[in-house]
Amino acid sequence: MTSIFDDIKRVFTQGGNAVTKLIMINVIVFVTLILLRTISYLVGYGVIYELVTINLGLPAHIMRFLFKPWTIFTYFFTHEGFLHIIFNMLNLYWFGFLVREYLGNKKVVSLYILGGLAGGILYLLFYNLVPFFEARAATAVMIGASASVLAIILAAATLLPDYTFNLILLGPVRIKYIAAFLVILSISGAVGDNAGGNIAHLGGALIGFIFIKQLQKGNDLGKPVHAVGDFFSNLAAGRPKMKATFTNPGPRTRSTTTTSGNVRPDQKEIDIILDKISESGYESLTKEEKQKLFRASQK
Template identity: 30%
Template sequence: MFNNIPPVTRNIIIINVLMFILTSFMMPQLYNTLSGFYPFSPNFKSWQIITHMFMHGGLMHILFNMLTLWSFGPILEQSLGEKKYLILYFASGLGAFFLFNLWNFYEVQQLTNELTNANVNVAEIFMKSDLKKFGFDPTPYLNNKQALNLYADLITPMVGASGAIFGVVAAFATLYPDAKIAMMFIPIPMKVKYLMPVVIVVSIFLGVSGNVGGIAHLAHVGGALVGWILARIWRKHLYRFN
């Protein structure tokens, strides 16, 4: 059955699984090196813009993402062709990283201004957030909510293929709007053109309101936006691809 999955989707799944095994069991020290930190954090490295897409926070996280990719990816890979499908996947992942960190930048600037006005040494918080030098130590900031939130923003990485996969799902919804799908929290099959906007609106609300629950909701929105844009551009030539 696995051999019947088109090559790009199959290889993406394989790479994700191998990276999960490597960073979870064999070389866990690589987890922070490859995860996607806030670009102005001392923990950020340029390659994380790409490598964060292959990192996952746990077994259920990677299982859900890979099952979703397996469900939607093959259809799009066959419709668009390998090259454009690969562009869709990585461009959506980059869009997710950009939008998530654009909102992070707004939050960090807000916290920085509040702390500066309160005569707190913000530069020290940035310096102490270097996990390679200082490890994880929030103790100095436990009595200051803004300082603790800033520290958390600087040491908490973005991980997962969710942004790229949301781009794939959004592209599917754009190209095949009348297809019916069911999701875990909506067990009744619905046309994807109705379901996807609901998911996006909820993601925006959760991402902006701060009710994230450890989930990068705005990354999902960024990925979906790129997927939608690319599918809108390409769908006029869909039959030419085939």
């Protein structure tokens, strides 16, 4: 048991893979809720579990949400059903690793959080403005990372539309068709039993598509997420703000080298490479372009 906790601690203290960290957070929350549910019901205090879960899920009614604004974040780290979390985490693993390979850890985290926020906002808008949903808003609550995962899936499909996954029974399938199928599935379910969840899926999918299109134009929509993350990381590490004083106003040359001495490509070069991938696929890149893309992902 000790080794399990050591492994978990290592995931979060040694930097590394953002996809693994996101999956780990979701699994920890899921296991904690399972233990809480089992214990609370066994001792006759099931209300404790109900109280915790109702304060993690995103309520549909705007007035209930205003009293629990944190749920716009907590809902996309919360699952109750085994199939729900397994499906989401498998997709996060497959598509998240693909996005991470080409764009780096920060972009994966940005997509996950922005996708969840977009899904939550669209969910609230529909349940408070569309007549079909308004009648259900009083009791509806949403949990699950599906909107965040759909953002990553659409981002991968927009970035690398012809990348191929080998699916059981179907064989090789381009991820643009997988993404299109999931979007159509969400549209068809927007008036079904999981109407709110499917609306949130569409919000996540939309932000994933927009994120990559803007990134190809040189605009990183994830900058606010990075800034907040860096702030809390520095706060937790207790790092003081750095100050530098320059006394020599003479001419200077701008350095764009990494610690290993390799020249780090600028954003325009990366945009050109991303456009080439979008049009012709990753395999069309030269060795030099692949190296530039790799170095950029280490930012």
